[in-house]
Amino acid sequence: MNDGPRRREPSDARTAKPPMRDALVAAAFQLFLERGYEQTTIDDIVTLAGVGRRSFFRYFPSKEDVVFPDHERCLADMRAFLDETADADDDPVLRVCDAARLVLRMYAENPTFSVQRYRLTKEVPGLRSYELSVVRRYERALAEYLRGRLAAGRDGTLRAEVVAAAVVAAHNNGLRSWLRSDGQGDATAAVDHALGYVRATFGAPQESPRGGPRAEEYDDVVVVVSRRDAPLWRVVQEIESTLGRD
Amino acid sequence: MNDGPRRREPSDARTAKPPMRDALVAAAFQLFLERGYEQTTIDDIVTLAGVGRRSFFRYFPSKEDVVFPDHERCLADMRAFLDETADADDDPVLRVCDAARLVLRMYAENPTFSVQRYRLTKEVPGLRSYELSVVRRYERALAEYLRGRLAAGRDGTLRAEVVAAAVVAAHNNGLRSWLRSDGQGDATAAVDHALGYVRATFGAPQESPRGGPRAEEYDDVVVVVSRRDAPLWRVVQEIESTLGRD
């Protein structure tokens, strides 16, 4: 948590730029790619980077961390994004979907790096496990935001956690399909589509009425025709198309 | 440590019963509880259990594994449960909800053990991370089953992963609320309620028509009255109550 108040530049404090850190990441990935993650020791990395072993652990708390060098910053960005709109009046589900897109953007900024890392984590169990804990922190950030917005209703916490899990699952589904294509396709399209499914399932309307909707007020009438035994999701699809929602 | 792991009939060939394994689990938890997980070394455990250090790793591939001694079996049970009904004709969402209940049952079989483990994992980051990878394996088992049942429709894989994530999130929500109550309340009730929410959101009808529903057949008509700008989940609630579904 404590990043240390060693920043002197009045510019962006979070974008502190230690060249040593980047050198370590570069050296680590070079070795990981040419001989594998588990076959590479910390000593190998620091030797190639030309720095002391102690310095590695000064910048990365563990060997796994060097594989995900920018997630800490991205998580902070996500929290900031959610905080700055915590009192907004729009759909919280849409909000967390947009927050998830921040992660996608980070991946899309460095396609080749992201694809290399994807292949690495796919092969190494230890990295898969570490990635899970990273993803979990994003999910918790989303769930906490949603809890604050949904706590009023019944099952607020439950709904917050389920929606957060669904958003993360959908985002990762789109992200992985893009990573599998070696970063060739359109990352945004895949994730937008996946998040659209979640938003259609859980989301609130685009235009948000003050005070939220009340069951006893009927400004409009929607008629849905359906088989009584149709799956609920199919009914929801019909409603969506009737309402003209995405 | 009267709180030994589950009893199984010796007739079950798969569940052969190594007494040494149980002794290691008992010794480990005794030390974990009295001095903490990280303050306990493997040597401490094997010394207390009166066995050789090498034997620990014969039964548990890592120190974390001794904290979750029965998940491997439970995961196998879940896969078997899903496999044996892979060709069933009922709602796949209901099916994975029932599969998730297998995990709850395992926790409920040893309440004190489960609560102790919950407190332990809550405190130790390494155990939290390990638990994530365990949970992930359940989620993948559910998602693969769903993929096989939903792959026909559009976005089959996406829907499978989102539903699996939602089921896991809901299950864990109910499970945790029970664990926080020191295993005093009704575990089944909390999880049933949480899974009910998921089933209401994603589930298909109870009675399954041969060949599945077709959009062009209208055996029945349902009229839903709602604000046009009501949240979709609220509309779904109305539909459910109209249809008399749980």
Next chain:
DNA sequence: TCGCTAGAGGGAACTGAGTTCCATGGTGCG
């Protein structure tokens, strides 16, 4: 009874991640 084998358990020794402690060397400041 002997000898052989196989498999469970025991244990020394090794690798490597992560930590602790301290030395060093440069930089700003009085």
Next chain:
DNA sequence: CGCACCATGGAACTCAGTTCCCTCTAGCGA
């Protein structure tokens, strides 16, 4: 010039996990 302050370097340590090899015992055939 000397002092304080850091960032870095590096030795030495702990402990998880692995490798290699040993012992002991059960079983079995001759």
